[in-house]
Amino acid sequence: MARDTTLGDISQDLPQDTALAPAVASAAAGRRVPRWVGPAATVAVLACLLFMPQALGLGGLTTATTVLMYAVVALGWNLLGGAGGYLNFGMAVFFGAGVYTAAALNALGWGLWAGLVPAVVVATLIAVPVGLVTLRLRGYFFAIFTLVLTFLAQIVVRNSPWLGGAEGLYTTVDTTGGPRALAATFYYALLGLVVLAAAVAFLVEHSTLGHALRAIREDEDAAVVLGVRTVGVKMRALLIGAALAGAAGAVYAFLTGYVEPNGAFDVSFSLDIVLVCVIGGLGTWRGPLIGAAVVVLLEQWLRTAIVDLGAWGLDIPAEANRVVLGVLLIVFALFARRGIAGLFQRRRGRVVGV
Amino acid sequence: MTAPVAAPVIEVDTIAKSFAGLTAVDGVSFAVEPGSVVGLIGPNGSGKTTTLNLVNGVHAPERGTVRVAGREVQGRGSRAVVEAGVTRTFQNARVFSTVTALENLMVPVLHRPGGRRHWQRRAEELLAFVGLAAHRDTPASELSGGQQKLLEFVRALVTDPHAVLMDEPFAGVHPSVKEVMRARIADRNTEGTAFVIVSHEIPDLMRLCSRVICMCEGRVIADGTPAEVVAEPRVVEAYLGRGPAGRGERG
Numbered sequence: 073m074a075r076d077t078t079l080g081d082i083s084q085d086l087p088q089d090t091a092l093a094p095a096v097a098s099a100a101a102g103r104r105v106p107r108w109v110g111p112a113a114t115v116a117v118l119a120c121l122l123f124m125p126q127a128l129g130l131g132g133l134t135t136a137t138t139v140l141m142y143a144v145v146a147l148g149w150n151l152l153g154g155a156g157g158y159l160n161f162g163m164a165v166f167f168g169a170g171v172y173t174a175a176a177l178n179a180l181g182w183g184l185w186a187g188l189v190p191a192v193v194v195a196t197l198i199a200v201p202v203g204l205v206t207l208r209l210r211g212y213f214f215a216i217f218t219l220v221l222t223f224l225a226q227i228v229v230r231n232s233p234w235l236g237g238a239e240g241l242y243t244t245v246d247t248t249g250g251p252r253a254l255a256a257t258f259y260y261a262l263l264g265l266v267v268l269a270a271a272v273a274f275l276v277e278h279s280t281l282g283h284a285l286r287a288i289r290e291d292e293d294a295a296v297v298l299g300v301r302t303v304g305v306k307m308r309a310l311l312i313g314a315a316l317a318g319a320a321g322a323v324y325a326f327l328t329g330y331v332e333p334n335g336a337f338d339v340s341f342s343l344d345i346v347l348v349c350v351i352g353g354l355g356t357w358r359g360p361l362i363g364a365a366v367v368v369l370l371e372q373w374l375r376t377a378i379v380d381l382g383a384w385g386l387d388i389p390a391e392a393n394r395v396v397l398g399v400l401l402i403v404f405a406l407f408a409r410r411g412i413a414g415l416f417q418r419r420r421g422r423v424v425g426v
Numbered sequence: 427m428t429a430p431v432a433a434p435v436i437e438v439d440t441i442a443k444s445f446a447g448l449t450a451v452d453g454v455s456f457a458v459e460p461g462s463v464v465g466l467i468g469p470n471g472s473g474k475t476t477t478l479n480l481v482n483g484v485h486a487p488e489r490g491t492v493r494v495a496g497r498e499v500q501g502r503g504s505r506a507v508v509e510a511g512v513t514r515t516f517q518n519a520r521v522f523s524t525v526t527a528l529e530n531l532m533v534p535v536l537h538r539p540g541g542r543r544h545w546q547r548r549a550e551e552l553l554a555f556v557g558l559a560a561h562r563d564t565p566a567s568e569l570s571g572g573q574q575k576l577l578e579f580v581r582a583l584v585t586d587p588h589a590v591l592m593d594e595p596f597a598g599v600h601p602s603v604k605e606v607m608r609a610r611i612a613d614r615n616t617e618g619t620a621f622v623i624v625s626h627e628i629p630d631l632m633r634l635c636s637r638v639i640c641m642c643e644g645r646v647i648a649d650g651t652p653a654e655v656v657a658e659p660r661v662v663e664a665y666l667g668r669g670p671a672g673r674g675e676r677g
Contacts, residue, residue, distance in 0.1 A: 280536045280545075283529040287522045294520040297482065298534040298581070299508035305536070 121263055125256040133255045137327065139368045140262035141320050145341075146348040146360030147269035148316030151276055152309035153346065154354035157289030158207075162218030163345045165202070165225045166314035168336035169195040170321025172229060175241040175331045184245065184261065184326045188319060195318020196311050203307045210292070222339050229333040240332030243325050258327045262320065266361070269316045273357035276312070285309055286355065340394075344371075347397060351404050353413025362412045371397065435460045435588045435620050436512060441480050441490030441500070442644075450476040452644035453490070458589060458620050463611070465631040465652070466624045468641035469664055474624045475517065477641065478591045481622070482514050483507040495588055508534070511588035515581075515595060517624075519574040523567035527558055527577055530566055531584045538585065545584070552580035556610055572603030579607060589620035596627040608634060632656070640664065 124136055145163055152158045173194040174187035182190075206217050230238045247254055276282045284305045287295040296302055325331055344367060352363020374393035404411060434457035443451045451473045458464050466474050479485045481492055486501040493499065494510035513534070522530050531549035538545065553559050556576040561569060566577060575595060582590045595611070596604045608630055611621055615634075625631045631638070631652075638655040640648040642664040648655045655661055 280532050280542065283522075283525055283532050284536045286525050286529075287533045290522045290524060291520050293484075294516070294522075295533065297484065297504045297508070297514060299505050299513075299585070300533060300536055301505065 118267070125252075125259050130252060130255060133252075133259055135368065135372060137255065137259045137262055139364050140259065140266050141324060141327075142344065142348055142368055143361050143364035144262060144265045144269045144320040145317045146345050146352070146364055147266070147273045147357065148313030149345045150273060150349050150355065150357075150360050151285065151313050152306060153313075154349050154356070154359065155277065155282055155285035155289065156306055156309050158306060159215040159346070160218045160310075160313075161215055161339070161342045161346065162202070162221040163313070163317050164222050164337045164339060164342040165218075166195040166199055166317035167321040167324070167341065168225055168229070168333075168338075169198045169314075170318030171325045171331050171336040172235055172241070172321075173318070174322035174325035175243050176235060178243045178325070179241060184257075184323065187325070188322045191322035191325075192315045192318045195321065196315045199311050199314035200307075202314075203303075203310045207303050207306045207310065219339070219342075222337050222342060225337040226333045229337065236332070238333065240330060240335075242330050243328075245326050245329075258323055261323050265316070265319050265323070270357050270361065272312060272316070273360075276309070277355075277357055281305065281308060289355070347401055349411070350401055351411055353411030354409075356411075356413050358413040358416075359411050366412065367397065370400075433459050435495055436481060436622070437491075437493040438477075438481060439491045439493075441477075441487040441492060443476055443480055443485055443487050449644050451480060451487070454641070454644070454646055455490075456639055456646065456649065458622055460588065460620055461615065461618050462637060463615050463621045463623065463635045465635035465638040466622060466641065467626070467628065467631065467638060467655075467661075468647075471643075472641040472664070473644040474641055475593055476644075478514065478593055478622070478624060481507070482512065482591055508585070508587075512591065513582040513585065513587040513589075514591035515575075515578045515593060517593040517597065519571070519578040521566040521569075521574045521577050521581070524565055526563045526565055527553060527569065528562045530577055531581050534581060534585050549584055552583055553577075555613075556580050556606060570600075570603075572599035575599055576603065576607060576610075579610065583614060583619070587619065589622065590614075592621060592623045592625075594625055595623060596625055596630045604630065628656075 125133055128136060145167055148166075149160060149163050153160050170191035173191040174182075174184070177187045177190055202218075202221060206214055206221075209217055229235050235241065245254060249257075276285075284295065284300050284302075287298075287300065288302055288305060292302055321336070328335070348363035348367045349360055350363070351366055352361065353359025371393055374396055378388050378392050408414060436458040438457070439455050440453045441451060441455075442449070442453055454473070454477055456464070466477065468474050476485065480487050480500070481494075483492075483499060483502060483504040483506060491498055491500055492507075494507055494512050497506075497510050499506045499510055522533065525533075528546070528549055531552060532542075532545060535545040535548075550559065550562065553562055556579065558569075558573060558576060558580075561573065566574060569577060579590075579592070579595065582592075592611075595607055599607070604627075611623075611634060615621060621634075623631060623634065635652055637650065638648075638652050639646055640655055640658070640661045642660070647660045647664060648658040650658075
């Protein structure tokens, strides 16, 4: 047996068209921005967000709160949906579970903070049987099943008198500080959840769990052959996502003041979460943060912009904004599959070294 | 270093598998001793890859048994085979293209004890072993085809298996990469890892193997040293077809 092969970097042995030396050089060029810029920018953005309630009017604060709520749920969705490649159209189920848990406990006298943990627990517990049934399915089957689950949840809640049935439940909060203080409370509660969710997403992205999820997205059969317990990995991602959605749902229950089945388990909310991640960037912790801001602000602007078209004699309903968002989804799916977050990354090496 | 294992590391006993009535593997038996390199050859469609899939747990045999390190694993799926100490590579390298070379090697160790730092060090050693250390943080999609094959090879080694099943490791790669691959297989083999290699690159295979099994139409038609197998008339006939006399007989 010949054992005389000189190793070292084999790219030196390869012809130029397959050698990677130029590629490595360009990778180094892709890291021109110092590594501290990313963390510094994150801290700066966080500082701005902390002072947002003082800077914004009540309307602006409500919009910012909505952005944060979408960001929390989307960060949760992005683990299985973005990193794992499983198109989950059922996030509204876990969100709604959080909404109804908090609302039902509020009827017993529990407040926002007390209801947060039970909402997370219930949403996570519901995700266990959902995961056991759905995570053995792949592709379209998984997507369709999760979509059906939302309708199933609506039917179950509508026929549960102890959850208010079709009439729903009211939630009450302490309003002694006035509407602005209350809005700030919801804002900070969701900001805290966003920071937690982003930290979890960052840790997962850089862990072996994150690598396994991406392996499943690319080639699940190969991952199985390598010994990855794929159902268990997907289940972990689903449970984390469900927990985050449940927490956001608990805050929403108090934010909205009234919950009913169609609002809590809203299919269009699940679709919006997918849209947020596709536009922001699938499988990266930054994507849902960017996507939530873009989608919520664009949706709200389009609503008024489309209504304004009425002044030109055009009778276009405000809901037509979803057509624009749908077109945007197609554009991103076709031409920017890594989302807006991907535009800030060079093909190799990150522009911002977070 | 591969942990010692009682002989044989793989024991296949009269396994059979058919697809839609077509028999792909028909009563194949062989054993792989620890530290050996077994070549599996045969014309296209002879059942080599299906045999690997049956050993690896991708398919369950319709009859027969597969033992890995003494444990029966047939019908228990790939994970049982991996946990028993047999890993594999594929005909077309199935690396995870959007994750880096290092992260590719971290995927098989997700459920292994030992801690991330230990496995990362192990992964870095293996990347250096095949000359990919400089590409540690390069997404696998940006590696050349040959480098992807090498990456897949060391990914199969990261858990220190008793044996590695390799499907066409030399196919479609640059000669220099092929040489690295051959040398590294030999290196690992001296450390105790057994290999079962499916290949059409007969000269490369013969330089590595202590034993060659030739399959044809789902059956083993020859099993012996490389010299014995290439001299076997049925092997020659399987690869080259019958001689002029044979063709004449067929008319």
